[in-house]
Amino acid sequence: MRIGIFFLAYCVCSLFIISSCSSDDEVVTPVDPVVDETPEGYALVWADEFNGDAINFEYWNHELGDGTAYGLPAGWGNNELQLYTDQAAHSGIDKTDDVSALRITAVEESAGAYRSAKLTSQNKISVRFGRVDVKAKMPSGQGIWPAIWMLGDNIDEISWPGCGEIDIVEVLGQEPDRMYSTVHFTNSENSLESIQGESNNFGDLSTDYHVYTVEWTPEQIRFLLDGTMINELDIEDDMKEFLRSFYIILNVAVGGYWPGDPDNTTVFPQQMLVDYVRVYEQVDFVAPDAPALDIAEETIGQILEPNIADHAIQDGFDILGNLEVLVWGGGGEPEVGISDTAVEGDSSLVFNFQGGNWGGGYIKMQDPADMSAYTNVHFSLKLPDDLTDAEIKLEGPSTDAAVYLINYTGVDVGDGFLEYTIPLADFTDLDVSAVNIPFAMWNPQNSAMEFVGGEVLIDNIYFD
Numbered sequence: 001m002r003i004g005i006f007f008l009a010y011c012v013c014s015l016f017i018i019s020s021c022s023s024d025d026e027v028v029t030p031v032d033p034v035v036d037e038t039p040e041g042y043a044l045v046w047a048d049e050f051n052g053d054a055i056n057f058e059y060w061n062h063e064l065g066d067g068t069a070y071g072l073p074a075g076w077g078n079n080e081l082q083l084y085t086d087q088a089a090h091s092g093i094d095k096t097d098d099v100s101a102l103r104i105t106a107v108e109e110s111a112g113a114y115r116s117a118k119l120t121s122q123n124k125i126s127v128r129f130g131r132v133d134v135k136a137k138m139p140s141g142q143g144i145w146p147a148i149w150m151l152g153d154n155i156d157e158i159s160w161p162g163c164g165e166i167d168i169v170e171v172l173g174q175e176p177d178r179m180y181s182t183v184h185f186t187n188s189e190n191s192l193e194s195i196q197g198e199s200n201n202f203g204d205l206s207t208d209y210h211v212y213t214v215e216w217t218p219e220q221i222r223f224l225l226d227g228t229m230i231n232e233l234d235i236e237d238d239m240k241e242f243l244r245s246f247y248i249i250l251n252v253a254v255g256g257y258w259p260g261d262p263d264n265t266t267v268f269p270q271q272m273l274v275d276y277v278r279v280y281e282q283v284d285f286v287a288p289d290a291p292a293l294d295i296a297e298e299t300i301g302q303i304l305e306p307n308i309a310d311h312a313i314q315d316g317f318d319i320l321g322n323l324e325v326l327v328w329g330g331g332g333e334p335e336v337g338i339s340d341t342a343v344e345g346d347s348s349l350v351f352n353f354q355g356g357n358w359g360g361g362y363i364k365m366q367d368p369a370d371m372s373a374y375t376n377v378h379f380s381l382k383l384p385d386d387l388t389d390a391e392i393k394l395e396g397p398s399t400d401a402a403v404y405l406i407n408y409t410g411v412d413v414g415d416g417f418l419e420y421t422i423p424l425a426d427f428t429d430l431d432v433s434a435v436n437i438p439f440a441m442w443n444p445q446n447s448a449m450e451f452v453g454g455e456v457l458i459d460n461i462y463f464d
Contacts, residue, residue: 001078001147001170001253042131042280049276050093050102059125062086063118063251065398073362073437074400077328080145081255081262082106082114091117094273099209101137102274106144106252108262118251126153128245129287131215131280134168139270140206143262144173145253146272148212150246154293162186162298164241168223169212172259173270176206181214181223181231186300188238192331197223197231209275218243218288240291240298250274257330257358309363311338312349312379312439314462320438322366325349329359332443332451336361339457343380343417348459353444355453360391360442363461368397368436374424374463379439380417381410384454390444392420394427395437401427402442417459424463438463 038044048059064084067076075081084090094103106116127150134148147170152163165184172178178200187193202210202225213224221242223231235242252272255261262268309323327333334351342348351361377394389406403426410418424432439461446452 001145001149001165001167001249001251039131039133039280041283043283045130045279045281046125047276047278048102049100050274051100052093054093055091055102055119059121060119061122061124062091063120068395068397068400073328073440074395075256076253078253078256078258079358080253081112081143082116082253084118084251085115086117087115090115091119094271099273099275102250103271104146104250104252104274105269105271106139106254108268114254114262116252116254118249120250121248122151122153123247125279126245126247127216127279128290129216129218129285130282131213132168132248133211133213133276133278133280134250135209135211135275136169137207137209137273137275138171138176138205139173139252139272140171140176140204141173141262141266141268141270143255143259143266144270145256145259146171146173147249147251147253148274149249150214151249152241153245153247158293158295158298159300160184161192161300162241162295164239164244164246166214166216166221166242166246168214169225171205173206173266174259175200176204177202179205179212179225179230183221183233183239183242185239185241186298190297190300192300195231195233199225199228199230201228202226209273216242217282243288244290244293248277250277308336308338309349311342311345311347312363312458312461314378314460315345317462319369319463320363320365321369323363324366325361325363327351327359327361329357331357331359332453333359334361334456339455341382341415341457342459343413343415343419344460348380348382348457351441351456351458353453353456355444355451357451358443359451360393360440362393362395362437362440365436365438368434369438370433371424371435371438371463372432374432376421376423377438377461377463378419378421379461380413380419380459382416382455382457382459383418384444384452384456386446387444387452387454387456388447389449391440391442392422393437393440393442394424394430394435395440396431396434397436398434399429399431400437401430403427417457419460 155163167182182196337350393402
């Protein structure tokens with residue numbers, strides 16, 4: 001489950017470290033569809049069978065909210081719609097059908113308001129090489145996005161994808177017969193690289209339990225479903241992320257750029273049931289030392305100067321405090337720079353969008369500010385000729401809202417810049433008493449509604 005791209009430095013010392021293909025249309029029925037015995041050549045070193053009456057918080061944590069509490073854009077960087085909670089309605093132990101299982105339930109509490117749960121083993125259970133088996137039954141439905149995955153323990157030291165991501169299985173609910181297994185990492189060109197395999201060989205994954213597996217050595221990562229290999233990849237020299245330890249994540253998201261949003265065919269509640277999570281190490285295996293972390297080598301994109309956001313803010317408008325610029329996306333996020341073409345002062349901020357996919361850039365305040373005394377936000381943009389629309393977004397720690405540039409007319413202020421004035425009231429549902437992202441620009445498009453690239457110059461942001 002890709003968590004997006006951003007220029008933040010996110011090491012957590014593990015409390016418990018375990019050393020540990022293409023699809024076709026023919027449905028495969030394995031002789032033994034669910035493997036419950038210890039695999040040959042492995043020894044079990046940790047497991048949660050979910051046989052108790054409650055979730056074991058010696059192993060698991062809840063992550064809560066919409067991602068902003070963890071330094072991510074609202075929607076967990078993927079434009080997801082759900083809020084994660086620790087309420088019993090959204091996660092717990094289910095004892096039905098002769099199985100005691102972890103239950104993660106996605107619900108629609110009111111029109112367009114979704115709740116679900118996300119459990120992680122961060123700081124509690126870590127894996128480094130070996131094998132992980134997860135026996136689970138998937139949910140289904142348009143916009144339902146279950147995932148069993150892992151992130152590098154050093155995510156608090158280096159931003160994604162430099163920490164590495166291993167997606168054991170993801171399912172898009174509108175295609176419940178198709179699974180995806182993926183890795184994300186920073187390649188030798190400081191760019192995001194993803195290697196994905198998929199299969200639709202096993203029928204509807206929401207009708208029964210299946211065992212989803214990753215086998216992991218210092219040389220290779222293999223993904224299996226019920227013992228059948230789905231994806232196999234070699235760990236190359238620029239994939240040092242996968243020579244370090246990872247923690248486990250179980251969640252059900254609702255909506256997002258990849259699955260799309262729920263529609264009138266989506267039935268709620270939807271739940272993922274997890275019978276067990278088991279971690280094995282290879283017998284007689286001795287793990288090599290983990291490589292030293294090189295932040296500059298393994299961080300995606302640019303290392304930005306601390307005060308680069310100031311080039312976009314009106315001189316003297318200092319209520320916003322200390323600012324940083326961040327970007328996020330699926331390949332369409334902008335590179336950031338400075339231009340000496342400006343309408344105010346001697347420079348402006350540049351978002352050079354890559355086009356071809358979703359993405360955005362945003363300015364973030366160190367501390368939220370009360371903007372309720374203001375009526376409008378102003379900003380000046382110099383746009384590529386073929387850019388006709390984009391999302392302009394304001395956010396707070398708990399709320400966010402977007403408007404579309406096509407609905408506003410800019411005033412020519414010279415040098416190709418247009419000044420836009422947008423009432424704060426247009427940002428419906430935004431809590432203006434706590435704003436920490438006073439400007440964001442996402443997903444520029446042309447008149448054919450295609451993601452478009454090009455340089456956008458941003459200047460003279462202020463509120464009145």
